[in-house]
Amino acid sequence: MNKICPRCRTVYSYSIGQCPNECTLKMKRESNRLYDREQRKNKEFYSSKEWRELRKVCKERFAGLCLWSLYKHNRIKKGRITHHIVPLSENKSKGLLLSNLVYLSDEAHREIHKLYETNQIQTIKEIKKFIKIWEIEHGRGV
Ligand SMILES: [Zn+2]
Numbered sequence: 001m002n003k004i005c006p007r008c009r010t011v012y013s014y015s016i017g018q019c020p021n022e023c024t025l026k027m028k029r030e031s032n033r034l035y036d037r038e039q040r041k042n043k044e045f046y047s048s049k050e051w052r053e054l055r056k057v058c059k060e061r062f063a064g065l066c067l068w069s070l071y072k073h074n075r076i077k078k079g080r081i082t083h084h085i086v087p088l089s090e091n092k093s094k095g096l097l098l099s100n101l102v103y104l105s106d107e108a109h110r111e112i113h114k115l116y117e118t119n120q121i122q123t124i125k126e127i128k129k130f131i132k133i134w135e136i137e138h139g140r141g142v
């Protein structure tokens with residue numbers, strides 16, 4: 001069985017485990033850099049108690065799963081990052097709104113930020129659509 005690397009599109013055998021071009025490591029580094037940049041820009045916000053609490057609520061809302069992987073790629077994957085659907089840099093007043101948050105894996109987070117650069121409205125729409133589906137399937141009326 002073969003796998004395709006999502007980063008460089010190299011086809012490699014499942015038995016190797018990961019892309020021979022070390023893309024797993026590179027992707028992790030890239031997404032960390034991106035996340036760090038976001039965090040650094042809004043240091044005060046990201047270290048606030050309100051944010052840390054809300055992050056937990058968001059993770060629980062999506063059962064710790066990456067929503068984008070689940071509905072966009074049909075893959076069950078653990079999330080790691082709480083992402084602002086409308087970025088903090090654009091609208092600070094939505095920073096602490098649960099409805100503006102989604103739980104994502106590193107990979108999906110990177111993908112979404114890239115998408116957002118090319119089509120903001122479509123990206124927001126798609127995430128909101130996935131949240132709606134999640135709510136229908138798993139919601140407890142949040
Ligand atoms: Zn690769």
Ligand SMILES: [Zn+2]
Nearest residue numbers: 038083084109
């Ligand atoms: Zn983000």
